[in-house]
Amino acid sequence: MVDQLFSRRDFMRVLVTAAAAYPLSSLAELRSKEESLAVYNRSSVINKEPWLTIAEVQEHLFPAEKNSPGAKDIHALEYLQTMIQSPDVEPTERKLIHDGVGWLNDLSKQQHLKTFIELTAGDKEKILRRVEGSKAGSRWLSLLLTYLIEALLSDPVYAGNPNGIGWKWLNHQSGFPRPDKNKKYFKLGKPRFRTIKV
Amino acid sequence: MSQDYDVCIIGSGAGGGPVALELAKAGKSVLILEKGPWLTEKDYFKDELACCVRSVYTPQLKDEKHVIEEQYQDNSWQGESTEESGWDFWNGNVVGGSSNFMSGFFYRLKEKDFRLLSEFGKIEGANIADWPISYADLEPYYAKVETEVGISGRVQQHQYLEPRSTKDFPYSPTIEHPIVHRIDKACEQLGFTSLTTPRAILPKADMGRNGCEYSGFCGSYGCSSGAKGSSRAALLNRAIKTGNCKILPNAKVVKLESNHQGNVSAVKYFDENNNKKSVTAKTYVVACQAIETSRLLLSSTGAKHPNGLGNNYNQLGKNLLFSAGGSGTGEMTYSKLDKVSAEQLKIRGPFVNRGLQDWYFINDKKMGGKAKGGIIDFLLRHPNAISKAMSLKWDDNNKLVWGKELKRQLKSTFNDSQDLRFEVFNDWLPTDNCFVSLDEKVKDKWGSPVAKIRIGYHEHDLKVGEYLSQKALKVLKKMGADNIRYSVSGSPPANLVAGGCRFGNDIKTSVLDANCKVHDVDNLYVTDGSFMPTGGSVPYTWTIYANSFRVADIIKKRL
Numbered sequence: 001m002v003d004q005l006f007s008r009r010d011f012m013r014v015l016v017t018a019a020a021a022y023p024l025s026s027l028a029e030l031r032s033k034e035e036s037l038a039v040y041n042r043s044s045v046i047n048k049e050p051w052l053t054i055a056e057v058q059e060h061l062f063p064a065e066k067n068s069p070g071a072k073d074i075h076a077l078e079y080l081q082t083m084i085q086s087p088d089v090e091p092t093e094r095k096l097i098h099d100g101v102g103w104l105n106d107l108s109k110q111q112h113l114k115t116f117i118e119l120t121a122g123d124k125e126k127i128l129r130r131v132e133g134s135k136a137g138s139r140w141l142s143l144l145l146t147y148l149i150e151a152l153l154s155d156p157v158y159a160g161n162p163n164g165i166g167w168k169w170l171n172h173q174s175g176f177p178r179p180d181k182n183k184k185y186f187k188l189g190k191p192r193f194r195t196i197k198v
Numbered sequence: 199m200s201q202d203y204d205v206c207i208i209g210s211g212a213g214g215g216p217v218a219l220e221l222a223k224a225g226k227s228v229l230i231l232e233k234g235p236w237l238t239e240k241d242y243f244k245d246e247l248a249c250c251v252r253s254v255y256t257p258q259l260k261d262e263k264h265v266i267e268e269q270y271q272d273n274s275w276q277g278e279s280t281e282e283s284g285w286d287f288w289n290g291n292v293v294g295g296s297s298n299f300m301s302g303f304f305y306r307l308k309e310k311d312f313r314l315l316s317e318f319g320k321i322e323g324a325n326i327a328d329w330p331i332s333y334a335d336l337e338p339y340y341a342k343v344e345t346e347v348g349i350s351g352r353v354q355q356h357q358y359l360e361p362r363s364t365k366d367f368p369y370s371p372t373i374e375h376p377i378v379h380r381i382d383k384a385c386e387q388l389g390f391t392s393l394t395t396p397r398a399i400l401p402k403a404d405m406g407r408n409g410c411e412y413s414g415f416c417g418s419y420g421c422s423s424g425a426k427g428s429s430r431a432a433l434l435n436r437a438i439k440t441g442n443c444k445i446l447p448n449a450k451v452v453k454l455e456s457n458h459q460g461n462v463s464a465v466k467y468f469d470e471n472n473n474k475k476s477v478t479a480k481t482y483v484v485a486c487q488a489i490e491t492s493r494l495l496l497s498s499t500g501a502k503h504p505n506g507l508g509n510n511y512n513q514l515g516k517n518l519l520f521s522a523g524g525s526g527t528g529e530m531t532y533s534k535l536d537k538v539s540a541e542q543l544k545i546r547g548p549f550v551n552r553g554l555q556d557w558y559f560i561n562d563k564k565m566g567g568k569a570k571g572g573i574i575d576f577l578l579r580h581p582n583a584i585s586k587a588m589s590l591k592w593d594d595n596n597k598l599v600w601g602k603e604l605k606r607q608l609k610s611t612f613n614d615s616q617d618l619r620f621e622v623f624n625d626w627l628p629t630d631n632c633f634v635s636l637d638e639k640v641k642d643k644w645g646s647p648v649a650k651i652r653i654g655y656h657e658h659d660l661k662v663g664e665y666l667s668q669k670a671l672k673v674l675k676k677m678g679a680d681n682i683r684y685s686v687s688g689s690p691p692a693n694l695v696a697g698g699c700r701f702g703n704d705i706k707t708s709v710l711d712a713n714c715k716v717h718d719v720d721n722l723y724v725t726d727g728s729f730m731p732t733g734g735s736v737p738y739t740w741t742i743y744a745n746s747f748r749v750a751d752i753i754k755k756r757l
Contacts, residue, residue, distance in 0.1 A: 060600075060601065061600040062605070063601060063602065063605075065602070065605070068609075088258075128600075132597070132598055138598065141598055141600075142591065142598060145591055145598060145600060145604075146591070149584060149587045149588055149591070150247070150251070150584055152587065153246070153583040153587055154246060154251075154584060155243075155246070155247070157245075158247065167583070169609075170609065170612035170613065171613055173546045175244025175413040175414060175415035176244055176413050177243055177244065178243055178244060179243040183240075183243060183245075184248075185245060185247050185248035185252050185254045186252075186254075188235070188237060188241055188248065188254055
């Protein structure tokens with residue numbers, strides 16, 4: 001599983017052309033430096049937290065099955081990483097995504113003496129349902145699900161839904177004309193913040 | 199003193215477009231100030247994120263918001279900023295306004311709609327008023343909109359057909375979805391008169407615009423072919439071609455200055471770089487959509503207008519209208535149909551141009567005899583995939599749905615049925631509990647007080663909505679739909695808004711005169727839906743277009 005994840009990362013390194021990401025080398029650093037989320041080169045952070053945990057959560061929330069795509073297949077992580085860098089995303093939203101990983105792993109270590117990634121599928125489900133029990137945890141999971149659904153069904157120009165895999169799975173006929181890369185929504189009009197509805 | 203322009207129009211939607219085109223064609227110099235950006239066919243794609251998830255065409259609520267006042271159980275009215283609630287009251291702040299994003303269901307009002315008070319009498323708690331003009335005054339302009347904006351349809355005789363000066367629509371109906379045969383059959387069995395809904399969509403190329411491409415994503419999306427009769431595609435592009443009309447996008451008007459005679463002397467606005475600017479004209483036209491029009495006039499105080507332009511009798515912002523009614527859905531389950539029928543229902547692209555007007559006027563003991571009713575329109579569930587999927591995110595117990603269960607529900611929602619919806623439109627009665635004022639505390643990013651909207655409704659609206667919904671449900675049942683559900687509520691649809699500057703013959707009870715000129719201001723007109731004292735029971739856009747063409751003729755004669 002972990003190997004697959006790493007090879008996926010290597011794959012992404014080639015695929016993803018965006019230059020920046022919001023990296024965090026460790027959870028400790030996350031908590032002490034939340035306010036200074038710096039921009040690093042994407043390739044230097046791709047194998048690091050919080051993305052490893054997030055990828056694992058995404059796959060749990062949207063698992064691959066025999067005839068249907070999972071989170072990795074729909075490029076859910078690439079989509080999330082790309083979209084939260086778009087100019088209209090509130091810094092508080094980025095912070096929530098990172099914070100949630102901290103809460104999850106704290107709880108996981110407290111209950112199982114393991115990080116989330118190391119848990120069995122059954123324990124993952126239990127702990128995510130516990131996280132959902134808190135207001136902030138529910139918001140965090142809801143936000144991840146929102147991005148997952150967008151990765152599944154938004155236009156491939158936004159980094160998810162590669163070759164329309166999500167549309168094909170659900171037999172969804174997309175409209176036309178489709179946006180090209182120079183006409184992504186945040187390039188229309190003035191850049192601005194938005195608050196995503198979770 | 200010479201003025202910069204003959205006419206300055208604030209707002210470029212359905213209210214502004216006709217005035218701009220007509221006056222530019224007449225050789226007058228026209229300036230349009232539009233708050234939003236100037237997007238064209240080259241910017242509009244079938245991109246759900248852009249149209250419907252990220253609110254690209256409307257302001258961010260942290261920058262510009264409203265305060266919505268709702269009534270609480272203790273009968274008090276309490277306001278909440280839309281930045282807090284997320285309840286977005288904006289519609290299309292771009293060149294062409296929200297007409298870019300309409301579905302283009304186009305209806306005329308009927309003769310009796312112009313004299314609702316005389317025809318149906320008073321209703322306790324409602325401020326119903328007759329219009330100062332008649333259907334006959336507006337009819338030539340309804341006809342003009344058919345050709346100028348481009349309306350497709352077919353005239354069918356029925357008991358409530360409006361008198362027409364032309365025989366039929368200039369364009370035949372858009373291609374229709376196979377489900378219309380099922381609707382027609384069910385209606386015939388029920389004794390209902392199924393009618394073809396006219397639409398402001400060109401079925402073929404004309405007037406420099408392409409015909410509809412039948413992508414299946416129309417409402418909420420900007421049109422990439424130009425077939426949809428937005429103010430921008432149908433009117434403003436032509437106004438620009440005359441060489442007499444200039445559009446200034448990203449120009450936010452904050453105030454109309456008035457002089458010691460009480461007439462407008464200048465428009466103050468912020469340009470795209472947030473520099474404060476001023477412009478003058480001989481005549482000023484406000485068309486910012488009802489809520490923002492009232493807000494702008496309320497903000498435009500002056501020596502002769504201490505409470506806002508046109509508000510010396512405390513009428514401005516009052517009698518705001520939405521559209522009352524409800525909506526419902528039924529699922530046409532594929533597994534219950536033969537294969538060919540199921541495949542037909544899956545088709546995406548053509549329109550469901552069907553509606554019912556049998557109860558536009560009601561004569562039924564259940565409704566106390568004669569009463570004003572409304573219309574029912576049928577449509578397919580919007581094909582937006584993300585919003586469809588998002589509706590599955592929470593279960594009935596407010597728990598998140600994920601994993602295989604989410605995937606199973608997704609598969610089913612996208613593949614098991616074609617969902618047929620209906621929408622009921624009936625009059626939103628004007629009352630003292632539905633109006634626009636300025637909020638005393640909340641301001642927008644330019645420091646101007648935002649509009650506070652009290653959204654009270656009249657109980658009668660729900661009664662009519664329920665009556666009509668029951669008729670629509672019969673159609674869904676007859677068609678064999680599953681899982682039929684509906685709702686009728688007093689919650690206002692923010693995209694169907696009018697009133698606030700009602701027109702009339704008495705300055706003490708109206709803001710505008712019969713020409714849509716502010717009573718006590720010589721050079722100020724309002725041409726969006728604000729003028730309507732009652733709204734009729736149809737979407738407003740055709741009437742707004744028609745009235746704006748009417749007022750354009752009036753202004754033309756004066757200039």
